[in-house]
Amino acid sequence: MIEFPPLPIDLPWNLPTYLLLDGVSVPNLAKHLHKWDNPAYNLYQTTRWQDLSDISPYLIALKGANDPLLSYFREHAAQEWGYLLFSNANVQTLWDHWRHLLTVKHPSDVEVMPRIADPAVMHQLFGLAEQASSARWFGPFAHVCLPDGVETTWWQHKRPDPAIAEPETYRLSDQELTALGEVEFRNFVSGLSEHLQTYFPDFMTTFTEPERRRYAQKVADDAYQQGFASEQEITLYANVFGYLAGQPVTEHPDILQLLTLSTPDAPLKRVERAAELAESRAADRQGSLL
Structure with missing residues (x-):
């Protein structure tokens, strides 16, 4: 604590x-x-x-x-x-x-x-x-x-x-509404940090406790910059990095393309596919260790 x-x-x-x-x-x-x-x-x-x-x-x-x-x-x-x-x-x-x-x-x-x-x-x-x-x-x-x-x-x-x-x-006021929106996003990031610790505990233990919240903030900010704006999209984006468990996403060109290049597909569809691919890579990696 x-x-x-x-x-x-x-x-x-x-x-x-x-x-x-x-x-x-x-x-x-x-x-x-x-x-x-x-x-x-x-x-x-x-x-x-x-x-x-x-x-x-x-x-x-x-x-x-x-x-x-x-x-x-x-x-x-x-x-x-x-x-x-x-x-x-x-x-x-x-x-x-x-x-x-x-x-x-x-x-x-x-x-x-x-x-x-x-x-x-x-x-x-x-x-x-x-x-x-x-x-x-x-x-x-x-x-x-x-x-x-x-x-x-x-x-x-x-x-x-x-x-x-x-x-x-x-x-x-408009100022107050903007401030309350920032609080809502702050609370979402705190929830995202807990989500990552729950579903990717081994990966998250590589961070100290204060670093975990900061990591979740960075992931959320990066997701938003890539055009993923909804809470569902940002959570799926974070899942990609949870499944990769520290592996650079650049080692997975197909996933990188889904996350960074705009396509006719909706952002949600792209990030869902990226998370599926990352989960598959994690399963393959785990299987090779057995």
């Missing part, structure tokens, strides 16, 4: 401190919270999503820097379960703020549910609000601290002071 750094030393512990945890990222979150006596507030309670309370985000009051729940959260920081928030406002105000943001408007005017307890998502949104000197997303919170399991670091954002008032109705 990658060792995560300690929390930043300059956090404002003089303010009341909270955790916002993601019920999607932490299975059986409510059950886990019973181990501690911290006040915990289910954001889906009494809303139209109350039947989905098992995946609800929870706002949890902490008892300062030495809270056992905080220690448990820090131990699992790389898993990005949620993040720290600091505010002098009363709990009802904080609860109301997040419940107001359970849904926001897409530019196309449809209602969407942002992952408000996801550190990767909110790092982007808080950062854009800071740049705009806006209280957008911060609401009554003065300071937030979010773990980043990819960069193995903590990000901090401060509510601008003075700040442009928080909007009454939230509509995602």
Whole structure:
């Protein structure tokens, strides 16, 4: 497991401190919270999503820097379960703020549910609000601290002071949509890294743990540059290199042609064929070792 750094030393512990945890990222979150006596507030309670309370985000009051729940959260920081928030406002105000943001408007005017307890998502949104000197997303919170399991670091954002008032109705901006798209691709790359470790474990053991994620990122970037844009196409592209297990693709001209030369065939068809050929070469290689 990658060792995560300690929390930043300059956090404002003089303010009341909270955790916002993601019920999607932490299975059986409510059950886990019973181990501690911290006040915990289910954001889906009494809303139209109350039947989905098992995946609800929870706002949890902490008892300062030495809270056992905080220690448990820090131990699992790389898993990005949620993040720290600091505010002098009363709990009802904080609860109301997040419940107001359970849904926001897409530019196309449809209602969407942002992952408000996801550190990767909110790092982007808080950062854009800071740049705009806006209280957008911060609401009554003065300071937030979010773990980043990819960069193995903590990000901090401060509510601008003075700040442009928080909007009454939230509509995602083009900048925010672009940032959320980047988060989606980031998460896909993390999943691709896990996929490669699952299906090509011998090959992936040639990389250190930090190198594996970087390798998956490079493969995804290369695939995109070659015109393979969908998640399925990029995964098949990665499979080619998993099957080749470090062999240069230049040693397989037929596979190289499928990956690099545009043909009348659709990209998906080309990369599927390339993966089939690479799998066949891997089987032949394995057979010759028996």
